[in-house]
Amino acid sequence: MSSDPWGRVDETGTVYVRTADGEKVVGSWQAGSPEEALAYFERKYEGLVVEIGLLEKRVKTTDLSAKDAQTAIDHLREQVDAHHAVGDLDALRTRLDKLVELVDKRREERKVQRAKQSDEARGAKEALVAEAEELAGSDQWRAAGERLRSLVDTWKGLPRLDRKSDDELWHRFSHARSAFSKRRKQHFAQLDAQREDARQTKERLVAEAEALSNSTEWGPTAARYRDLMSEWKAAGRAQREHEDDLWNRFRGAQDVFFAARSSVFAERDAEQTENLKLKEELAEEAEKLLPVTDLKAARAAFRSVNERWEAIGHVPRDARPKVEGRMHAVERALQEAEESEWRRTNPEARARAEGLTGQLQAAVDKLRSQIEQARAQGNNARADKLQRELEGRQALLDQALKGLHEFGG
Template sequence: MSSDPWGRVDESGTVYVRTADGEKVVGSWQAGSPDEALAYFERKYDGLVVEIGLLERRVRTTDLSAKDANAALEHLREQVDAHHAVGDLDALRQRLDKLAETVAERREERKARKARQSEEARKAKEDLVTEAEQLAQSDQWRVAGERLRALVETWKGLPRLDRKSDDELWHRFSHARSAFSKRRKAHFAKLDAQREEVRQRKEKLVAEAEALSGSRDWGPTAAKYRELMREWKAAGRAQREHEDDLWNRFRGAQDVFFQARGEVFAERDAEQRENLARKEEIAAEAEKLLPITDLKSARSAFRSLNERWDAIGHVPRDARPKVEGRMQTVERAIQEAEEAEWRRTNPEARARAAGLTGQLQDAVDKLRGQVEQARAAGNTAKAEKLERELEGRQALLDQALKGLEEFGG
């Protein structure tokens, strides 16, 4: 018979293992010596130790599922409980019990983590749905569209929830995207219709502009082009593929007209500048008549100058007030001289002026005598009142005398 601390072999070749519950039969060994029997079953024990160690490492260092870990544990426990090995089987059971506790803890941790991740995913998806529903009402078509596409990619990266919750949230999310797409499609369809109306309107404006390009009625046609330009700006924009072509045709028609007008105006401006030089020479001749000393000669000379002036034609608009003002100054001087001559040679006017002067002189003389009498009588207040009246009459007399002088005396 042979034995060691954990097992023995009896005379019949039966192998026993010692446990806390007493000896258990391991098996029967007839192939060799008892020591060989013990050695064989000890190797069996060592194999169990290795397998348990590997399972402990897998549980500790990998994402081995609780289901797979428990299956492996059950398999090892069955082997230990079968008592087909010699060694400290109770220690192995303790290790398996402890490992089972670890697997259970890991399972609860994973369950809690999964619940936490699921709640985070639910919150994230609810936030995506809320944002998508807000974007569904946006009119920022490009920005909102790009953001919705980004939200879809974010959704794809999130874990699934329970089927009911996930389907409900996805339905809301999908509905928001569809609502936005529908609104955007309607908007651009309306915009396309509006731009088609604009294109048709601008086609008409182009046709009008091209029809006017050969006109030589400069003023009215230029005004019409300005009106067409206002209508063009107010019409809005046509489709991109038509807008540039329409504008080039519209602008080209205007260019034809305004280039022709510019050439004509350039010739006219040159002629008007020449006319201005000639009128400035006439104005200088007229100014030599000032001051008027010989009315008859001045009148005759100015008439001749005016005839030459009228025969010349237009000058540049911005120069017209100045050069015409010079001639008008001379003309006013002649008119004033004529009026003065008429007053001087009009007998009736001279008689009226002389009569008025005599009346005023008498009144002045009378008032002056009354002032002297009042002062002599010591009536200062009356004298001052009469003096103020005398001053007024004296001013009228001075003015009348001046007018009488214009009649030669």
């Protein structure tokens, strides 16, 4: 028979371990000496000590979940309670009990932490919803649209709440974005409708101006042309592709009439020479508005200049194109500034530009690949033909990229 402080082996080869509840049978050993039996089961005990130590370290130093930790504790407790080892099993039970307490404490801490994170996430999402609902009524189409997209990215980075709360807040957030998008779409649709109305109005004004161009009723016709000009200005701008052509026809019809009138009223040359001097001064004043930095202020200043311009009267026929061209150049610059602002805030036009650019880029990439393949196959004639086609596509792509740059993208 052999023994140590925590166990013994009797004459039949039965191994016992000593516990606070008395001796427990560990197992039977018939393979060697009693000392070897004790050494074998002591090694099993040391193995349990190592496993418990490792679990203690994992619980204290890693983010091991409470569920996984408890499963590991239960597994080790089953091995300790099975009494298949020789050593201070009661000490191991005590360590496992303390580990359970630590896991429970960590569980409560994490529960509190999750509750805190949930409250913070709720507050953050409520703030995002409030801002989105405020932006829904904004007329700053570009800035508000970009901010709403930024809010979506922020939302995606926040933790989810309980399903009911999260769904309710998301519904409000989504509704605000939809409301803004609907208003923006209506705004640009209205702008397009206004431009179409302006085009139809100016078509009518051009037709009347052309019909009057051969009139010899100088006074009434000149007065009617002034009325037509007022109606022209009141009509607003047509689509860009129509505006210049309509203006040239409208102005050309007036030129025909006023040229004829000027030949009849040659005695007014002196007055017209003075008018030219005044209009040149106004043209110089208008040119100082360029380049446009404050569109609203420049528009107001140009309107003042233009009103004084219109009050002056006619200038000598041969000088008119140059002086009027100076004023028209300033007006065109202001119109371009307005057009640029409109394009930057038009998401549909930007999307079309991006789509075209993408298609052209794909075509250029494909041609380059085909050229490389033709060169590799020794087909230089086909490669040269494809190279010429590539140059044409590249030119179109460069133009499309230049247009896309105007959108600020």
